[in-house]
Amino acid sequence: MKVAVVSRSGREVVKGGVQLNDSATVADLQEAIYQRTKKFYPSRQRLTLPLQPGSKTKPVVLDYKKSLKDFTDGNSDHLTVVFKDLGPQVSYRILFFWEYLGPLIIYPIFYYFPVYQFFGYQGERIIHPVQTYAMYYWCFHYFKRIMETFFVHRFSHATSPLSNVFRNCAYYWTFGSYIAYYVNHPLYTPVNDLQMKIGFGFGLVCQIANFYCHILLKNLRSPDGNGGYQIPRGFLFNIVTCANYTTEIYQWLGFNIATQTVAGYIFLVVAAFIMTNWALAKHRRLRKLFDGKEGRPKYPRRWIILPPFL
Numbered sequence: 001m002k003v004a005v006v007s008r009s010g011r012e013v014v015k016g017g018v019q020l021n022d023s024a025t026v027a028d029l030q031e032a033i034y035q036r037t038k039k040f041y042p043s044r045q046r047l048t049l050p051l052q053p054g055s056k057t058k059p060v061v062l063d064y065k066k067s068l069k070d071f072t073d074g075n076s077d078h079l080t081v082v083f084k085d086l087g088p089q090v091s092y093r094i095l096f097f098w099e100y101l102g103p104l105i106i107y108p109i110f111y112y113f114p115v116y117q118f119f120g121y122q123g124e125r126i127i128h129p130v131q132t133y134a135m136y137y138w139c140f141h142y143f144k145r146i147m148e149t150f151f152v153h154r155f156s157h158a159t160s161p162l163s164n165v166f167r168n169c170a171y172y173w174t175f176g177s178y179i180a181y182y183v184n185h186p187l188y189t190p191v192n193d194l195q196m197k198i199g200f201g202f203g204l205v206c207q208i209a210n211f212y213c214h215i216l217l218k219n220l221r222s223p224d225g226n227g228g229y230q231i232p233r234g235f236l237f238n239i240v241t242c243a244n245y246t247t248e249i250y251q252w253l254g255f256n257i258a259t260q261t262v263a264g265y266i267f268l269v270v271a272a273f274i275m276t277n278w279a280l281a282k283h284r285r286l287r288k289l290f291d292g293k294e295g296r297p298k299y300p301r302r303w304i305i306l307p308p309f310l
Helices: 026-037 092-112 115-119 129-151 163-183 193-218 243-259 262-289
Strands: 002-006 045-048 078-085 089-091 159-161
Touching: 026 045, 089 092, 092 129, 092 159, 092 163, 129 163, 129 193, 129 243, 159 163, 163 262, 193 243, 243 262
Parallel strands: 002 078
Antiparallel strands: 045 078, 089 159
C-alpha cells in the first residue's frame, strides 16, 4: 500500500509517499513518517482523511490503533492522508509535575525565609498558627497532586503541547507566589481560631474526598488510558457529574475561610471559572453520548459541578 502524506495546502510532506504492507496500522504509518522526516515523531502528528472541496464537516482523525485499510474506502492500494504538525510535545506527567512543583517549592520559601526584607519590611516577623497550618495544608495539597500524577491518573492522551508547560507553570507559579506573599506577610491579621478550624477541617475533608474521586475516575480507564467515555458512578458522582472539580473548588474555599486573603479568593474565583467551563463541556458531552437511544444508557439527572447552585 502506498500512502501519500500531504499538508492541508496539498504540499507533499513526505516526498514520494510511504510504502507500507497491507496489514499496516496508522501507528506504523506515523513511525514511517518519523523515520523519513527525522523530526515529526508520532505524538507530534495528527493525521486525517482529506475533505471534499467545500465540505464543512470535520475531518476524520486516524486512530493510531486502527488498520490503514479501515480508511481506504475500497481502494486498498493507495491512501492519501492530511498531515498536521502539532508542535513539540511533552507527556502529561511531565506537564503536571512541573506546574505543581512550583507552588510546592515557592510557598515554603515565603514561610521559612526572610524574603520580606527584600520588599522593605525590616521589623520582627511573628508567625501565627494559621500561617503554619496554611503552609502544611498547601504543601500537602500539591504533594498529593504530584503523587496522583504518577500513581493515580490515567491519561486518554499521551502528550500535550510543550507550550502548555509554560502557560500552566505561569498560572500556578504566579498564583502560588501571590497567595504565599500575603498569607505569610508579617502584617497578616489572622482569623479567629474557630473560623480557622472550620476552614481547614472542611478543606481537609474535601481533599480526601477529591483523592477518592480520582481513584474512581482511574478505575474507569484501563492502564493504557483507554476505556472511552463512561458514566462515572459511586460516591459523589451519584449526584454530581464532575465531583472531582467540586471537591477541588470546595477545598480551596476551606483554605480561604481559614486564611481570609483577597489573593486566595481571586485564585478561587479564577479556578472555579476554569473548572466550571470544563465541567459544563463534559456534562454536555456525557448527556449527548448517553441519550437513552438505540440501546445506549440514559445519563442520569445530576448536578454539574457546584451543588446546590449548578
